[in-house]
Amino acid sequence: MKPANCVVFVATLRGICRLKVMSGRPTYFDEMFGHGTAARAPYADYSKWFADEDTARLLSKSEEAEALFRLIGVTFNVYGDPDATERLIPFDLVPRIIAAREWAKVAKGIEQRVRALNAFLHDIYHRQEIVRAGRLPAEMIARNDAFLPEMIGVSPPGDIYTHIVGTDLVRTGDDEFFVLEDNARTPSGVSYMLENRETMLHMFPELFSKIKVQSVGQYPRSLRKSLSACAPDACNGRPTIAVLTPGIHNSAYYEHAFLADQMSAELVEGHDLRVVDGRVAMRTTRGYKPIDVLYRRVDDEYLDPMNFNPDSVLGVPGIMDVYRAGGITIANAPGTGIADDKAIYSYMPDIVEFYTGEKAILQNVPTHRCSEPQALKYVLDNLADLVVKEVHGSGGYGMLVGPAASKKEIEDFRAKLEAAPGNYIAQPTLALSTVPILTDAGLAPRHVDLRPFVLVSPDRIDITPGGLTRVALTEGSLVVNSSQGGGTKDTWVLEE
Amino acid sequence: MRLNVLHKTHYTYDAPVPYGLQQVRLRPKSRLGQLVEEWRIDVTGGQVEVSFEDEHANAVDLVSFASGQTEIEITCAGIVDVEDKAGIVGPQGGYVPLWLFRRSTVLTKPGEHVQALADSAPANCSDLDRLHALSAHVLEQVPYSTDQTASDLTAEAVMEAGHGVCQDHAHVFITAARLLGFPARYVSGYLMMDDRVDQDASHAWAEAYVEGLGWVGFDISNGISPDARYVRVATGLDYRGAAPISGLRYGNAGEDMSVTLQVQQQ
Numbered sequence: 228m229k230p231a232n233c234v235v236f237v238a239t240l241r242g243i244c245r246l247k248v249m250s251g252r253p254t255y256f257d258e259m260f261g262h263g264t265a266a267r268a269p270y271a272d273y274s275k276w277f278a279d280e281d282t283a284r285l286l287s288k289s290e291e292a293e294a295l296f297r298l299i300g301v302t303f304n305v306y307g308d309p310d311a312t313e314r315l316i317p318f319d320l321v322p323r324i325i326a327a328r329e330w331a332k333v334a335k336g337i338e339q340r341v342r343a344l345n346a347f348l349h350d351i352y353h354r355q356e357i358v359r360a361g362r363l364p365a366e367m368i369a370r371n372d373a374f375l376p377e378m379i380g381v382s383p384p385g386d387i388y389t390h391i392v393g394t395d396l397v398r399t400g401d402d403e404f405f406v407l408e409d410n411a412r413t414p415s416g417v418s419y420m421l422e423n424r425e426t427m428l429h430m431f432p433e434l435f436s437k438i439k440v441q442s443v444g445q446y447p448r449s450l451r452k453s454l455s456a457c458a459p460d461a462c463n464g465r466p467t468i469a470v471l472t473p474g475i476h477n478s479a480y481y482e483h484a485f486l487a488d489q490m491s492a493e494l495v496e497g498h499d500l501r502v503v504d505g506r507v508a509m510r511t512t513r514g515y516k517p518i519d520v521l522y523r524r525v526d527d528e529y530l531d532p533m534n535f536n537p538d539s540v541l542g543v544p545g546i547m548d549v550y551r552a553g554g555i556t557i558a559n560a561p562g563t564g565i566a567d568d569k570a571i572y573s574y575m576p577d578i579v580e581f582y583t584g585e586k587a588i589l590q591n592v593p594t595h596r597c598s599e600p601q602a603l604k605y606v607l608d609n610l611a612d613l614v615v616k617e618v619h620g621s622g623g624y625g626m627l628v629g630p631a632a633s634k635k636e637i638e639d640f641r642a643k644l645e646a647a648p649g650n651y652i653a654q655p656t657l658a659l660s661t662v663p664i665l666t667d668a669g670l671a672p673r674h675v676d677l678r679p680f681v682l683v684s685p686d687r688i689d690i691t692p693g694g695l696t697r698v699a700l701t702e703g704s705l706v707v708n709s710s711q712g713g714g715t716k717d718t719w720v721l722e723e
Numbered sequence: 724m725r726l727n728v729l730h731k732t733h734y735t736y737d738a739p740v741p742y743g744l745q746q747v748r749l750r751p752k753s754r755l756g757q758l759v760e761e762w763r764i765d766v767t768g769g770q771v772e773v774s775f776e777d778e779h780a781n782a783v784d785l786v787s788f789a790s791g792q793t794e795i796e797i798t799c800a801g802i803v804d805v806e807d808k809a810g811i812v813g814p815q816g817g818y819v820p821l822w823l824f825r826r827s828t829v830l831t832k833p834g835e836h837v838q839a840l841a842d843s844a845p846a847n848c849s850d851l852d853r854l855h856a857l858s859a860h861v862l863e864q865v866p867y868s869t870d871q872t873a874s875d876l877t878a879e880a881v882m883e884a885g886h887g888v889c890q891d892h893a894h895v896f897i898t899a900a901r902l903l904g905f906p907a908r909y910v911s912g913y914l915m916m917d918d919r920v921d922q923d924a925s926h927a928w929a930e931a932y933v934e935g936l937g938w939v940g941f942d943i944s945n946g947i948s949p950d951a952r953y954v955r956v957a958t959g960l961d962y963r964g965a966a967p968i969s970g971l972r973y974g975n976a977g978e979d980m981s982v983t984l985q986v987q988q989q
Contacts, residue, residue, distance in 0.1 A: 253943050339815070354818060354819075355820060358820075365820065365822055368820075369820075369822045369823075369826075376778050376823060376960075377777070378777070378778075379778035379817075379818050379819055380778055380817065380818045395898075469859060501742065502772050502785065502786075502787055503746065503772075503792065504772070505772050505773045512775075523775055532971060533744060533746060533971045537971070543786050544744050544971050545744045545772070547787040547788075548746065548772070548773055549772070549773050549777060549785070551773075551775040551776075551777070552773035552774060552775040552785075553775075622882070674831075
């Protein structure tokens with residue numbers, strides 16, 4: 228299985244990469260200091276508090292935080308590293324702070340995008356109006372491995388396909404946010420968001436009494452509520468919710484167990500479930516109990532050995548049949564991964580406009596589709612400046628970061644690209660914003676991205692204020708993913 | 724023609740089966756040229772868990788084994804009125820886009836033999852003639868024979884074997900038709916053979932999509948398009964998508980299957 232918790236925006240297989248300084252000094256937007264030395268408004272109170280703090284005390288707090296995480300057990304597994312099956316994701320205690328006004332616009336943009344995504348998924352598995360209208364080429368669907376014919380004609384309860392979305396954002400300026408990718412499949416990382424806040428509240432209670440920060444702690448309750456609202460017609464009374472995990476060896480197992488515990492749901496593995504009396508039911512000491520909503524953290528391919536990969540031992544035979552008969556809700560719906568495809572991503576501005584009738588509020592990163600001859604020519608001529616990604620790739624594998632690559636790496640990649648241009652898209656290297664981290668020498672800027680967590684139910688879209696900020700801990704690095712030396716920060720959205 | 728169908732599939736196991744499921748596609752539907760007057764499915768040794776319509780509008784029943792069972796039997800019985808429509812099935816209904824029927828599957832992945840067969844189809848004629856010619860070529864190169872070594876062969880393996888049954892013919896035809904650009908699909912169903920009441924097995928043929936006509940059936944094994952003796956039960960991209968019964972079971976019990984099928988004119 229692919230790693231579930233390392234969705235990256237800029238990464239190489241060999242670990243940390245540095246953005247080479249092409250000419251002069253790149254001027255990144257720092258979210259604390261802007262382009263100057265005085266704190267921006269959202270950081271004003273924090274900055275005052277920080278000035279009175281002793282760096283040595285804070286550094287010792289940092290160690291305390293790490294001890295806390297180890298105690299709680301927030302760990303993740305790194306694939307391909309047998310010596311480190313469980314590692315801590317480093318936590319930096321300088322929060323990332325976003326003003327209420329800044330957040331309101333981002334949240335509005337996310338909501339619009341998520342509505343469009345669900346409408347798009349419904350359309351793709353029904354009449355495909357967007358293809359008929361000539362706004363999306365049929366090959367985008369036909370060649371997409373994540374398109375599941377078994378979902379054709381299936382309308383899940385409330386017509387929600389992607390119940391839990393993680394819309395990855397990057398910031399490049401005071402008022403400039405870009406969507407990096409949409410993660411409509413199974414976004415992970417929400418447990419880190421919650422634990423980071425818990426830790427900050429524990430270590431710096433006085434800060435939270437001085438500065439009013441919007442709460443994130445309601446997330447598990449909201450998740451439960453949101454999933455319950457999508458229960459199938461077959462549900463009797465209070466919906467029974469279960470989290471389906473591939474098991475203890477999965478990199479995100481901690482999160483699966485954590486979420487099940489936090490929202491009072493059952494944590495199950497495939498072998499705990501079977502089809503009983505027309506429902507998918509869980510073995511208990513008092514017989515089988517039907518599951519109404521299954522929050523599955525198992526990929527489509529492994530979900531049902533009878534309908535998909537017959538060798539899978541992680542799934543539940545026949546669950547797709549029960550699903551198609553309306554006996555269970557699967558969140559997220561099978562086949563939603565089609566929206567995570569990077570070629571589809573390049574059409575998102577059109578997709579948003581087609582289904583909402585509005586221009587997209589959040590910008591897409593300009594994307595060159597290498598399947599188009601002119602775009603390909605441009606990309607080949609500018610490989611050293613571009614980030615080139617595999618269309619179906621995830622986790623940052625098989626990509627080229629032009630500015631960080633050696634001549635040989637670029638030439639090797641050129642050959643791959645020329646051999647199968649349709650498999651690639653390219654994007655400019657963005658000047659990602661920085662937020663300071665605490666180092667032995669005091670504050671130092673590091674690049675960040677943001678994954679907000681979005682819950683979709685038939686009557687509302689619930690966006691947790693903030694989300695998970697990932698930070699590249701090495702100076703100059705653009706790699707934020709946890710398996711490659713990235714860390715996390717608490718993300719604050721201030722009260723109005 | 725009013726056809727009376729009685730179809731029993733009986734499985735026996737040499738050890739109790741702790742748990743098993745079968746996906747059953749054995750409910751014909753009323754459609755152009757086919758009126759299902761009566762149809763019922765009975766299961767002994769198991770129960771129908773859910774019924775639904777799949778993406779190809781096949782009616783599907785999910786059957787579970789009763790725990791510890793050593794036998795399970797699925798019986799279908801019904802009456803279907805069929806008209807001869809010269810093999811024409813009609814336009815593509817539902818939501819499945821036509822391009823899906825150009826996709827190759829595990830069983831219909833083309834190789835050099837099927838490619839050569841497709842290349843041999845005449846070019847200067849109508850689509851319909853071309854497909855009929857293709858159907859004849861398949862039967863020439865893969866004569867009908869029940870002297871089979873394996874079931875579930877790929878189209879390419881069938882070409883190499885040089886003989887096959889209706890399922891194999893359908894796979895080769897579908898694979899080649901797709902190479903020629905036609906959307907094509909597999910059909911499972913019943914055929915009343917005129918000279919007998921007890922049929923050996925359920926039948927399979929293929930359909931290809933012809934601009935202007937819609938879906939047209941080709942019974943490659945018999946060299947004709949389906950007529951009033953054919954009951955169309957399920958369709959799919961290949962056998963696996965349209966299989967009358969496909970199953971999964973736990974344990975190591977050996978399986979033995981026997982089929983009795985009667986199709987007769989009423």
